Amino acid sequence: MTRRQIPFEREPARRVFASEFREIRYQFKESDDEKSPTYALLPSGIRCNRLFIVGTLTEKQRQGDQNVFYRGRVVDPTGTFFIMAGSYQPEAMQQLAKIEPPAFVAVIGKPNVYETPDGSFLVSVRAESISVVDRETRDLWVLDTARETLDRLDAFGTTEDSKMAQEHYHMQPEAYRRTVYDALAQLQI
Amino acid sequence: MNISEAVERISHKIEAKGASVDRQKIESRLKRLVEEFGVNVSEAERAVMSDLAREHSLTGVSGTSTELRQIGELVPGEWVTVEGKIVSLVPSISDSIAQSGIIADATGAIRFVTWARAKAPVMEYNHWYRIESAVVDEYRGAPNLKIHSGTTIEPLDKDIPVIPSFTPVKDLKPGVSSVRVKIVQDWEPLHERMLQTGLLGDESGTIKFTIWKEEGRERLEADTVYNIYYAMVDEFNGRLSLSLNTAMYIPDEGDIEVGSTETQVAGALVHIAPGSGLIKRCPVEGCNRTLSRQNYCPVHEIQPNFRYDLRVKGVLDDGKRARNILLRRDLVEELTALTLEDAVSIAENNPLGMDEVFYRIRNALLGRYFSCTGSEFDERLLANHCSILTFDPAELATLLNRAGGEGA
Structure with a gap:
């Protein structure tokens, strides 16, 4: 059976928590091909081309005249994500336009x-879609x-991506462990 | 098969009859036929053998002298001689086929086809035959014995019972196999010629099966273990399925704990693809394709009498892998609390029409956590069950321990 090529795998x-996300500095591509995805390297050691976050939208702002786009702040137990949605993300922009914070x-x-x-550095999330969820x-x-x-x-230290992270970040796993603990502890209240 | 083997066989046979023969003479005759006249080796062997038999006035030496082969070891591309019992006969589907069915010996079974042009004698069910110079080829990925005009068939006077051994479902490969299974799922036949279709399974796994309508064919009953003898395993698009029309199936005692081939995935629904929500399907029997908004079926063109359906094509993502997932109507209704009837009435009464249904389903499902089980086909999980995840305090405790385990 030779009919099937290598199937496209969605990223x-x-x-990732906000406190780790905002530490991202390093981005890379696997090849020079125009269409090859760009990855941001998370300090905890994994490539990231897409992310899924759930938090509280505390603020949103419409900006621009000709090229309208929306900015928003989404808060998790460790910090704040800055999100953006412009005319290239019509679905996310329209959804964000409708949602009233908080x-x-x-x-x-x-x-x-x-x-x-x-x-x-400004590290933000270019939203593909946003939806209202529950607690x-x-x-x-x-x-x-x-x-x-x-x-x-x-x-x-054992995976390829985490070795790359060791080169590019001053990683202190214990500090991140602490952050995880604090984030979890907030759920108990 | 090569010439020197054929030389050996011919001389062996003639010497066994007490005559002597020059091997070089045999070889040169064979070579002449094969190399100058392009005759294939077994045909050449047959010709030389009968010539020599005539020259030496020998009788009882059959034209072809292929060795007897075991049915379980046949591979496509060979000329063979086998002895076996006709264990199944199938009604011919074409005028050019005189007879087809399954022949078996102690080592295995193979499907056979007798071409009408072969003018071969008709073989009877449950009788033994010696079939000489038949050709093994491949049909739908499975070996197949072709009986042509050069094949000779002789009835044998024996009646040895052939006891087929069962193959675990996960080890099935194209060809003839016997299985001991139970019906797992009974699907709605999509074709009027189909009697029954669904999923069968044993401890090792499951496989799709089909029974076509035919006189005397019966459906399989639920919750019953069957011994199925001589079913055809076909391969289509890389997937196996079992056709029971050649088979004999007998209910048996006992029960089987059917092994699961289902995959379970938990994750967040991070994408709901176009084509989700309320869709229209082609009403032509056996088609069921999705119609475009203008009611156009890629095969049957405009179909104004479509029927509505609900589905979600989405991506369930666990943070490590993004997996395509398909939710059928019942699951969509269950998870969104929106029934097909509601969806149709929304689509017909709302200015946004079918888009409104899409948005409502998206708002209900997108970004939420689900656990789904189902079977994987073509890189997509067809969900049979899906439930929304709920917060588990025990999980929180475990994670707190993991995070704070050392020095925290």
Whole structure:
């Protein structure tokens, strides 16, 4: 059977807490091909081309005149994600336009790293879609993200991506473990 | 098969009859036929053998002298001689086929086809025959014995019972096999010629089966173990299925714990693809394709008398792998609390029409966690069960221990 080529594999949506996400500095591509995906490297040691976050939308803003886009802040137990949706993400933009903060939202999007001329970094999420969810989904996400983060920390130094992370970040796994613990502890209240 | 083997066989046979023969003479005759006249070796062997038999006035030496082969070891591309029992006869589907069925010996079974042009004697069910110079070829990925005009068939006077051994479902490969199974799922036949279709299974796994309508064919009953003898395993698009029309099936005592080939996945539904929600399906029997918004079926063109259906084509993502998933109507209704009737009435009364149904389903499902079980086909999980995940305090405790286990 030679009929099937290598099937297209959609990039998985990584689970990452806001405090780790904002530490992203390094991005890379696997090949020079125009269509090859760009990955952001998470400090805990995994490539990320897409992410799934659930948190509280606390604020949204419409910006631009000709090219309208929306910005929003989504808060998780460890910090804040900055999300954007412009005319290239029509679905997410229209959804965001409708949602009134505060609300629990699930966001699927791509990581975006921008270095300002003065050398500081703006790390944000370019949303592909946003939907309103409930508190239970948020709690499930915290568990899920804690588990995924701990899995990465446990495997740190053994995988190809985590070796790359060792080169590019000053990783202290214990600090991240602490963050995970704090995030989980907030669920008990 | 090569010439020197044929030389050996011919001289052996003639010497066994007490005559002597020059091997070089045999070889040169064979070579002449094969190399100058392009005759294939077994045909050449037959010709030389009968020539020599005539020259030496020998009788009882059959024209072909292929060795007897075991049915279980036949592979496509051979000329063979076998002895076996006709264990199944199937009504001919074409005028050019005189007879077809299954012949078996102690080592296995193979499907056979007798071409009408072969003018071969008709073989009877449950009788033994010696079939000389038949050809093994491949039909739908399975070996198949072709009986042509050069084949000779002789009835044998023996009646040895042939006891087929059962093959575990997960080890099935194209060809004739016997299985001991139970029906797992009974699907609605999509074709009027189909008597029954669904899923059969044993401890090792499951396989799709089909029974076509035919006089005397009966359906399989639920919750009954069957011994199925001589079913055809076909391969289509890389997947196996079992056709029971050649088979004999007998209910048996006992029960089988059917092994699961289902996959379970838990994750977040991160994408709901176009083509989800309320869709229209082609009403032509056996088609069931999705129609475009203009009611166009890719095969049957415009179909105004479509029927509605609900489905979700989505992506369930566990953070490590994004998996395509398909939810059928019953699951969509269960998870969204939106019935097909409601969806149709929304589509007919709302200015956004079918899009409104899509948005409602998306808003109900997107970004939520589900656990789904189902079978995987073509990189897509066809869900049989799906439930929304709920918060588990025990999981929280485990994770807190993991995170704070050392030095925290």
